[in-house]
Amino acid sequence: MRAKTKQHMFWLAIVVGAASSFTASLVWAQSATSSDPVSQYRAMFGDDNPADLWVMRGKDLWQKPRGPKNVALAKTCDLGMGTGVIKGAYAHMPRYFADTNKVQDLETRLLTCMVRDQGLDKAAILKNRFGDGDRKSDLEALSAYVVGASKGVPISLPMSHPQEKRAYAMGKALFYYRAGTHDFSCASCHGQSGKRIRLQQLPDLATANPEAQKTYTTWPAYRVSQGEVRTMEWRLGSCFRQMRFPKLKYGSEVAIDLTMFLAKNAEGGKMAAPGLKR
Numbered sequence: 001m002r003a004k005t006k007q008h009m010f011w012l013a014i015v016v017g018a019a020s021s022f023t024a025s026l027v028w029a030q031s032a033t034s035s036d037p038v039s040q041y042r043a044m045f046g047d048d049n050p051a052d053l054w055v056m057r058g059k060d061l062w063q064k065p066r067g068p069k070n071v072a073l074a075k076t077c078d079l080g081m082g083t084g085v086i087k088g089a090y091a092h093m094p095r096y097f098a099d100t101n102k103v104q105d106l107e108t109r110l111l112t113c114m115v116r117d118q119g120l121d122k123a124a125i126l127k128n129r130f131g132d133g134d135r136k137s138d139l140e141a142l143s144a145y146v147v148g149a150s151k152g153v154p155i156s157l158p159m160s161h162p163q164e165k166r167a168y169a170m171g172k173a174l175f176y177y178r179a180g181t182h183d184f185s186c187a188s189c190h191g192q193s194g195k196r197i198r199l200q201q202l203p204d205l206a207t208a209n210p211e212a213q214k215t216y217t218t219w220p221a222y223r224v225s226q227g228e229v230r231t232m233e234w235r236l237g238s239c240f241r242q243m244r245f246p247k248l249k250y251g252s253e254v255a256i257d258l259t260m261f262l263a264k265n266a267e268g269g270k271m272a273a274p275g276l277k278r
């Protein structure tokens, strides 16, 4: 009976996969044969994560003088730990920044530094926010580099400024906010442990728990199915699509507030990103 069910699931996966792209069908088929679809890729890559290429490029982007003002982010950009300091920075974000009077996540903070300090064009950076093939994203590379400098650092948020507390409260409310044609909230899919969509495990992100830690600490991540490093902004945008919500605006308060809620539930977990995901 068990084997039969498994076989049935396998063929179902193939059929579903064939209906979408070829890559997707490969992924579906692999999901069907293993509860951890990425394990086979891990076996192939060993300890190597292709994200290392993004980390290297990000290091360059961080250290080299760039833009019309010809300055290096390493000399001007404060990610919350002091100018140019990246060690541990991601583990304490999102956080309030006095110079912008805003709570920012890593991506929006990098954007602030690139536009304000280096004089780079915001629209051009945002147009390339999600890399694709040869058209690489500077934001994704910089994120991979910065986040890598938090490896092993436990997540802990300042959460002392009223705007930080507000962002958390908003993020929590947003997490449970049901809307759209399917009346989904984040909690519909991520409100309890052990849920699946088709064959994908859905982590419980609603409360402080080890699953929430494991999930949050492994983003940004190299997505095998896309061959790119993606950040939390991308991840949330992708779930908005699955929820049939309006498109999530990159760097919006909604994105940052939700990230704040997820980060808070992951407190104590040690950063292990860039991760490797399906």
Ligand code: HEC
Pocket (backbone or CB within 6 Å): 175, 184, 185, 186, 187, 188, 189, 190, 197, 200, 201, 202, 203, 205, 215, 235, 236, 239, 240, 242, 243, 258, 262, 277, 278
């Ligand atoms: C309709 C179901 C659904 C809803 C609703 C949904 N998600 Fe997801 N979410 C998924 C699926 C499916 C995945 C895994 C995708 C994959 O493996 O590629 C996922 C993955 C994630 C991940 C990464 C998990 C990991 O293991 O790395 C995060 C974080 C996340 N969702 C957050 C959210 C947030 C926040 C919301 C609300 C704005 C939300 N999701 C709403 C289906 C949903």
